[in-house]
Amino acid sequence: MAAALTDDQIAIVKATVPVLKEYGNTITDVFYKNLINENPSLNNVFSKTSQDTLRQPRALAGAVLAYATYIDDLGKLAAAVERIAHKHVSLQVSPEQYDVVGKYLIQAIGQVLGDAATPPIVDAWTAAYGALAGVFIGREGQMYKANEADGWSGWRKFRIARKVAETDAITSFYLAPTAGPALPRFFPGQYVSLQVPVPALGYLQSRQYSLSEAPRDAGEYYRISVKKDEGDEPGVPGIISNILHANYSEGDEVELSHPQGEFFVDPGDATKEGVPAVLISVGVGATPLLAILGSLVPQEGTAKKPVARPVSWIHASRSSAAQPFTGEVNTIKAGNANVSTHVFLRTITSDNQHGVDYHSGDTRLDLGRLDKESDLHLDDKRTEYFVCGPEAFMIDLRRLLVDFGVDKSRVHLELFATGDVPDE
Numbered sequence: 001m002a003a004a005l006t007d008d009q010i011a012i013v014k015a016t017v018p019v020l021k022e023y024g025n026t027i028t029d030v031f032y033k034n035l036i037n038e039n040p041s042l043n044n045v046f047s048k049t050s051q052d053t054l055r056q057p058r059a060l061a062g063a064v065l066a067y068a069t070y071i072d073d074l075g076k077l078a079a080a081v082e083r084i085a086h087k088h089v090s091l092q093v094s095p096e097q098y099d100v101v102g103k104y105l106i107q108a109i110g111q112v113l114g115d116a117a118t119p120p121i122v123d124a125w126t127a128a129y130g131a132l133a134g135v136f137i138g139r140e141g142q143m144y145k146a147n148e149a150d151g152w153s154g155w156r157k158f159r160i161a162r163k164v165a166e167t168d169a170i171t172s173f174y175l176a177p178t179a180g181p182a183l184p185r186f187f188p189g190q191y192v193s194l195q196v197p198v199p200a201l202g203y204l205q206s207r208q209y210s211l212s213e214a215p216r217d218a219g220e221y222y223r224i225s226v227k228k229d230e231g232d233e234p235g236v237p238g239i240i241s242n243i244l245h246a247n248y249s250e251g252d253e254v255e256l257s258h259p260q261g262e263f264f265v266d267p268g269d270a271t272k273e274g275v276p277a278v279l280i281s282v283g284v285g286a287t288p289l290l291a292i293l294g295s296l297v298p299q300e301g302t303a304k305k306p307v308a309r310p311v312s313w314i315h316a317s318r319s320s321a322a323q324p325f326t327g328e329v330n331t332i333k334a335g336n337a338n339v340s341t342h343v344f345l346r347t348i349t350s351d352n353q354h355g356v357d358y359h360s361g362d363t364r365l366d367l368g369r370l371d372k373e374s375d376l377h378l379d380d381k382r383t384e385y386f387v388c389g390p391e392a393f394m395i396d397l398r399r400l401l402v403d404f405g406v407d408k409s410r411v412h413l414e415l416f417a418t419g420d421v422p423d424e
Contacts, residue, residue, distance in 0.1 A: 005127050010072050012124035017068050023112055024061035031108035032057050039100060044204040045091055049239055064105075067132060074135075079262075085136055086260040089143045090193040090208060092154060098133040105129060147258040150184035155195055155255040161221055163250050166324040169228045170284055171245055172212065175256065176221040183219035186211060188291035189264035189386070189414070192222060195255040196248075198239060207240040210388075210414070211259060212287040212325075214294030216301035222256070225324065227284040263288065263414040265386070267295040267306035275384060276310040276377035280397065282365060282389030283322070286315055288414055289388055290325050297336040308338065312375050316344035316365035320357045330356065342375055365393075367400050378404055388414040 005013075020027075032051065036042055050056035063080070070076045106126055110117045147153065162174035177183060188211070195206035209224035228245050229238025248254070265277065277296060279289040296311050313333070317323035323343070333339045341359070345352065348361035360369050370376050377383040385401060387394050394413045401411055 005071070005124075005131055008120075009124040009127050012120055013068050013071050013128045016121060016125070017065065019113065019116070020061075020065045020068055024065050025058060027105075027108045027112045028057035028061040028064070029054075030111055031060070031105050034108065034111075035101065035104040038104075040203075042097075042100075043201070045093070045097075045206075047207070048201060048205060067128070071128060081135060081139065082262050085139045085143065086262055087208070088136065089140050089147070090191070090257050090260040091206060092257060093140065095137045095141075098137060102126070102129045102133060143260070150258065151181040152184065152258045155257055156180065158222075158254055158256050160248060160250050160252050160254070163248070166225055167322050169322065170225055170324045172223055172225040173244065173248075174221045174223050175254065178253065183222060184258070185215045185217075185219065186222075186259035187261075187264035187266060188214050188295040189288045190259045190261035191288070192224065192259050193257045194224065194240065194244075195257075196240060196243065198243065201239075205240055206257075207238075210261075210288035210291065212290050214291050214299060214302075216299070217303055218301055222259075225284070225287045261414075263386070263388075263412055265292045265295065268304060270307055272309060272384075273307050274309065275382045276312065276380050278312045278314065278375075278377060278383060278385045280314045280365070280385060280387045280389075282316045282393055283318075284324065285388035285390075285414070286324055287388075289313070289315075289386060290328065292386060293329070293332060293339070297332055297339065310377065311336075311339045312377065313339065313341040314343075314365070314370065314375065315341075317346075319345055319347040320349070320352050323357075326357065340374060342370060344369075365397075367397070367404075372404075376401075376404070378406070381407075383410065385411045386414075387411065391415060 032046075036046065036051075046056060050059075063084070066077060066080065074081075106122060106129065109125060110122060113121075144153075157178045158175040159178050160173055161176040162172075164172045164174070166172055191208045191210045193206045193208050195204055197203070198205050209226060211222055212225040213223040226241050226244050229241040244254075266272075277292070279293055281289045293311060293313055296306050296309055298305050313329055315323070315329075320326070323345070326343075329341060333341050343358045344360045344363055344365045345358040346362065346364060348358060352358055352361070354361070360366070363369070367376065372378045383406070385406065387397055389397075394415070398408065398411045398413065402408055
């Protein structure tokens with residue numbers, strides 16, 4: 001266990017905040033370049049897409065800055081630490097890798113700052129990194145131990161049992177283990193990391209995909225629903241998503257790690273009896289929320305009934321052709337009086353039936369078109385909101401909910417990207 005930081009070391013780290021604001025991105029760029037060039041096996045761990053788009057180094061720069069800012073009040077970083085720890089465990093990050101990362105991070109600080117990186121600054125940051133690494137190693141160790149109790153350690157081989165097109169761009173993969181015990185239950189909203197070799201790169205790559213079907217007692221398969229990814233940056237398409245669509249068929253094998261993630265609902269939590277759950281998504285952001293929706297109603301294959309909660313499903317898509325899971329959602333609504341739905345379509349056609357395929361047409365998702373009580377449950381100060389979609393959409397939507405009087409702590413966001421959602 002790393003030694004506690006001294007008051008002097010904490011003061012020195014906090015004093016470097018202005019420097020990190022100016023040079024943080026440069027430091028993390030140098031860090032990743034040196035780390036991967038001299039340790040090419042880490043290409044199997046880091047996302048090439050996140051490196052190419054600079055999301056990975058920018059995310060690290062932001063995390064280092066946040067740590068320096070709140071090093072004397074780490075409770076403010078608890079949620080971020082939990083989110084990152086889940087991601088690390090899904091990628092099978094080991095304690096030994098923290099030593100390697102620490103070495104290259106401190107080297108990068110010295111390389112970029114030059115003479116300004118005085119021995120006291122280097123010593124303080126070495127101690128600070130060691131303390132933070134200890135926090136992550138401890139929390140991740142707890143998660144690995146829990147996963148091992150489920151009979152799951154490391155990467156596990158799965159076979160694609162079914163491959164089903166949900167839309168022209170979204171395909172569901174039903175993944176069954178090739179050997180070993182039955183699959184453990186997971187909390188709806190969580191994800192798995194999927195790993196495959198990428199011949200064009202010469203190494204493995206992994207990505208996180210939400211489990212898109214509610215957990216069942218049998219544990220025979222997991223379902224993920226994957227969108228073809230043109231990429232957030234021009235010329236940088238999603239590698240794994242597109243490979244899965246184009247090159248992987250029923251019978252092919254992939255590897256998964258144990259389900260992880262802090263964005264979830266516990267359907268059996270008795271303290272949530274009667275608490276409304278509002279599920280808001282755009283496009284493929286529906287995937288984790290569909291698992292949550294399915295878990296909040298009685299379902300075949302699950303003996304234990306969920307705690308009774310009102311549920312609102314609010315979704316937006318470009319068109320009905322691009323809208324995933326319409327049949328599943330409508331079936332759940334038809335069979336459960338506690339579920340309401342409201343679908344926004346930007347483009348409607350003569351084939352679209354109002355009240356079935358959509359409720360608001362020719363528009364993006366607009367909270368102003370929703371009933372404040374029956375759709376958003378703003379009259380109940382316990383209501384929880386689960387939101388998944390593009391980052392800017394989620395930030396704007398959270399801001400609107402806060403303006404409506406919702407406490408920010410009741411708005412839960414899931415980001416499909418490296419880094420974190422700004423706390424705005």
